[in-house]
Each structure stands twice: as structure tokens, then as C-alpha cells.
Amino acid sequence: MEKLPHFIKSAYFKKDYPPHEGQEFAFLGASNSGKSSLINGILKRSLCKTSSKPGHTAIINFFKWEKSTILVDLPGYGYAKRSDKEQKKWRRSIEEYLKTRDQLKLCFILFDLKRGLMQNDLDLLEWLADLELSIILVATKVDKLNQKERSLKLKNAKAVADPLDIVLTSSLKKQGLDKLVEIMHF
Numbered sequence: 001m002e003k004l005p006h007f008i009k010s011a012y013f014k015k016d017y018p019p020h021e022g023q024e025f026a027f028l029g030a031s032n033s034g035k036s037s038l039i040n041g042i043l044k045r046s047l048c049k050t051s052s053k054p055g056h057t058a059i060i061n062f063f064k065w066e067k068s069t070i071l072v073d074l075p076g077y078g079y080a081k082r083s084d085k086e087q088k089k090w091r092r093s094i095e096e097y098l099k100t101r102d103q104l105k106l107c108f109i110l111f112d113l114k115r116g117l118m119q120n121d122l123d124l125l126e127w128l129a130d131l132e133l134s135i136i137l138v139a140t141k142v143d144k145l146n147q148k149e150r151s152l153k154l155k156n157a158k159a160v161a162d163p164l165d166i167v168l169t170s171s172l173k174k175q176g177l178d179k180l181v182e183i184m185h186f
């Protein structure tokens with residue numbers, strides 16, 4: 001019997017993606033938006049490396065979660081210290097994945113609620129919509145805000161993201177993760 005969950009592999013390009021007949025859910029967002037922490041929260045294991053130093057890799061990581069479901073940690077964007085060459089490699093890598101991965105069922109786009117939606121996030125939203133991919137917006141680290149700040153930030157984000165819905169999460173407090181699980185099981 002296969003042990004679940006587990007890390008499958010890392011890849012830059014399609015030739016190295018793991019073959020399988022199940023479905024994939026991708027996690028996208030700026031560096032430091034909390035992608036790896038959220039994936040660990042869903043896996044209920046610390047399999048995915050998290051970091052307070054953003055943007056150190058531009059690699060795609062595949063994690064097997066359930067029998068026929070794989071979670072994909074895509075490299076974060078908007079990391080200014082990346083060189084032009086790295087930036088190009090990042091774009092090629094992420095673009096190839098989004099354009100060619102038949103198993104991709106849904107993209108979760110994460111953003112730190114305290115920072116709000118940034119231009120990079122909006123560009124990504126537009127790009128994914130052009131590719132006709134399904135999108136769910138996920139606000140992260142909501143534990144950093146009190147109730148009042150939270151509703152204000154959410155209101156601002158909703159105004160920009162309309163008509164997309166936003167799921168509120170905190171990996172730290174294990175909030176909202178069940179909602180994401182529910183969406184993936186739907």
C-alpha cells in the first residue's frame with residue numbers, strides 16, 4: 001500500500017512532471033503569500049518547505065494527497081531580487097504547466113489579506129481567465145488581522161476581485177482549510 005500523503009518530486013518542465021491519471025490542484029500566488037504553509041495544512045504534514053526568505057526557488061513541487069489527487073506548489077511570482085534569467089525561467093516553467101497540464105482541475109490563487117490583492121495577482125487572474133482555467137481566490141494569514149481590519153480588507157479585496165468569491169484562511173490557526181478540502185472533494 002502506498003503511504004499518503006507524500007512528496008512526489010520537483011520539476012521545472014513538462015518532461016519531468018509525474019505521470020498519473022488523477023486530478024491536480026495548483027497553488028499560486030506571490031512569494032511569501034503562504035502557499036507552502038497552506039499545502040502543509042491540507043496534507044496535515046510538513047512535507048512542503050516553508051520560508052521567511054521569499055523566492056529562493058523557481059521549481060514546481062508535486063505532492064500526492066489522496067489516492068487520485070495531487071497538490072501542486074507553483075513557484076511564487078513578484079520576487080524582485082530574482083535575476084532576469086531566473087524571471088524568464090520562472091515564467092516559462094509556470095506557463096508550460098498551466099497551458100499543458102491536462103490533469104489540472106482548479107487553481108487556488110493565494111494572497112496575504114493584510115497586503116491585499118496586488119497588481120501581480122490581478123495580472124495572474126487575467127492570465128488564468130484567458131487560459132480558461134478555473135480559479136478560487138484564497139486570502140491567507142487572516143490571523144494577523146483583528147475582526148475589524150479583516151472585514152475592511154476583505155471588502156476591499158472583494159471590490160477588486162468581483163465577481164470571484166474569496167475563501168478566508170489561516171494555516172497557523174487551521175482556519176478555512178476544511179473549506180478548501182470541501183471544494184477539492186466537490
Ligand SMILES: Nc1nc2c(ncn2[C@@H]2O[C@H](COP(=O)(O)OP(=O)(O)O)[C@@H](O)[C@H]2O)c(=O)[nH]1
Pocket residue numbers: 029030031032033034035036037038049050051052054055076140141142143144169170171172173
Ligand atoms: N501569521 C501567519 N503566518 C503565516 C501563515 N502562513 C504562512 N505564514 C508565514 O509566512 C511566511 C511564508 O510562508 P510560506 O508558506 O513559505 O509562503 P510561500 O512562499 O507562498 O510558499 C512564513 O514565514 C510562514 O511562517 C499564516 O496562516 N499565519
Ligand SMILES: [Mg+2]
Pocket residue numbers: 035036037049050051073
Ligand atoms: Mg513556498
